[in-house]
Amino acid sequence: MDILRTSRDLGLVIRQRRKALRWDQAQLAERVGVSRQWVIEMEKGKPRVELQLVLRTLNVLGLILATGTVEGMASSAASSEMPLELPDIDTIVDGNGLRPDEHRATAMTLGRRKPQKAV
Structure with missing residues (x-):
C-alpha cells in the first residue's frame, strides 16, 4: 500500500x-x-x-483510500520509511507557489529529521 x-x-x-x-x-x-x-x-x-x-x-x-496513524504504521513495521516527524501541511501547500529551484530547496528542508528531545 x-x-x-x-x-x-x-x-x-x-x-x-x-x-x-x-x-x-x-x-x-x-x-x-x-x-x-x-x-x-x-x-x-x-x-x-x-x-x-x-x-x-x-x-x-478501482482504488481505495485508507487512513491510519503514524503510530500504527511505526508499530506494525519497525523498518517503515514513515518519518517520525511529518512536514507541516501548510509548508507543502504553500510550496506549490515556488519556482522549480525553490521546490528543491524546500523538499530538502522537509526531508530532514529534527533531533528528538530527551524525555
Whole structure:
C-alpha cells in the first residue's frame, strides 16, 4: 500500500493506475465526468482539485483510500520509511507557489529529521 504525503503523490498513483488499465486521459475524464484538462492537472498534483472529484476518480479506477496513524504504521513495521516527524501541511501547500529551484530547496528542508528531545 502506498503512503501518500502530497497531492503529487496522489496524482502519480492515479496516473499509474490509469496506465495499468490502458486508459488515456480522455477515457478517464469521460468515465469520471470531468475534462481532460482536469485529469492532467490532478495527475500533476494540483493541490486544489475538488475532493469529491478525486474520490470519484479513485472509485472509477478501482482504488481505495485508507487512513491510519503514524503510530500504527511505526508499530506494525519497525523498518517503515514513515518519518517520525511529518512536514507541516501548510509548508507543502504553500510550496506549490515556488519556482522549480525553490521546490528543491524546500523538499530538502522537509526531508530532514529534527533531533528528538530527551524525555
